[in-house]
Amino acid sequence: MSIISLIIKREFIAKVRNKSFVVMTFLSPLLFVAIAVFIGYLSTMKAETKRIAIHDETGLFAADFLKENKKSAEFKYLNLSEIDVKALKDSITKENFNGLIVIPKTNDAKDLESKIEFISNNSPSISFVENTQDIIASKITKLNLQSAKLDTLAIQKAQSKVNIHLVKASGEESLKGLNEVKIGIGGAFGYLIMMFIIIYGNMVMRSVIEEKTNRIIEIIISSVKPFQLMIGKIVGTSLAGILQFTIWAIIGLSLMFTASVFFDVNVGTTAKIPPVLMQSAQHDFSGIIQMGLREAWNLPIASILIGFVIYFIGGYFLYSSFYAAIGAAVDNQTDSQQFLLPILMPLILSVYIGFFTVVNDPHGTVAVVFSMIPLTSPIVMLMRIPFGVPWWQIAISVSLLFATFFLVVWFAAKIYRIGILMYGKKPTWKELYKWLKY
DSSP states (O other), rough: HHHHHOOOOOOHHHHHOHHHHHHHHHHHHHHHHHHHHHHHHHHOOOOOOOEEEEEEEOOOSSHHHHHTTTTTEEEHHHOOOSSOOOHHHHHHHHHSEEEEEOOOOOOOGGGGTTTTTESSSOOOOOOHHHHHHHHHHHHHHHHHHHHHTOOOOHHHHHOOOOOOOOOOSSOOOOEEEEOOHHHHHHHHHHHHHHHHHHHHHHHHHHHHHHHHTTHHHHHTTTOOOOOOOHHHHHHHHHHHHHHHHHHHHHHHHHHHHHHHHHOOOOOTTTTTOOHHHHHHTTOOOOHHHHHHHHHHHHSSSHHHHHHHHHHHHHHHHHHHHHHHHHHHOOTTTTHHHHHHHHHHHHHHHHHHIIIIIIOTTTTTTTHHTTSTTTTTHHHHHHHHHOHHHHHHHHHHHHHHHHHHHHHHHHHHHHHHHHHTTTTSSOOOOHHHHHHHHH
């Protein structure tokens, strides 16, 4: 144990004293915030307004398109007689229109459902096509109701808009979009785990390859068992990752507390959302931020942070065993690419499952099953925790994860102890299987 502790200490100090580690520890939160602000800014930017010409031989849609003018596009009617499409194309090109809507004359408005054309050099956006179809469909529906001698005004008045208020079991009103907050937090932590596993796993692999290439490994294993060296590298690097995450958590909680004080948000399990704040959240952005912060503080933050540390340790230990075995089996990083894809596929799969399954049904069969499978549980389970997960599911998931780690590290150690002394030959999957039987 004293030998392992020395290796752990050496690996930890080597990672922490690295200038890039120190810089990225404090720079990464600022980069994440800057990227989020930049994405938010881009989302508020309006796309260039398209100039669309309309040739309507029916004369029925002028008021409907002009009412939507400059919302989705700038529409302009062309006062033209019945001429061919070539002349229409020439006319819109001269006036720099982005496209032309041709509505032919028909005896029955029902026929317009399949005879309207949009002519342009470039493919239109999906939102523009859907908006244009909605305008025309709404008008045709209105005409059909009139032809059926139905009172369109009475039908319009009979339509209702429902606004459901979300209330917790405790009787406290909740914020709409709370699930989006949970998805965002769970997705961010799940993505961080994936990035940590990849980044620090590659660190372990590069360290093994470097020592093997420099022939330092031959001197080290003269006094250290290969298994002890592998475990020391994995644990030492993981401690550096936990230190980095701890610093980020302190910075994040400090920013949340500062924002809560700035927006005058009461936090704690007994804090209530006043009715005035509920009403302001329906109308102004400041009220939404206040309620969002209030709900964020009510999330199981302790469970999320503890879960992150546990699943990071388990997931990192599991995948780092693979990375260490690969580093020992190859002589350079180029040769390692053929072995990395099977390792990265479960991580990529878990991210997709998290965003496409956990988002829609966090307690569904697919989400529960993949949160138990050790190769995907570190990401999928962490994305489920903000929605509330029974303790027994977490216990089973963590037990399976660490049991699989001990099994994998046993197999990885067999490859590691042979691979670290193999030089000048690219191993194949068949040879790795033989090493397991030695």
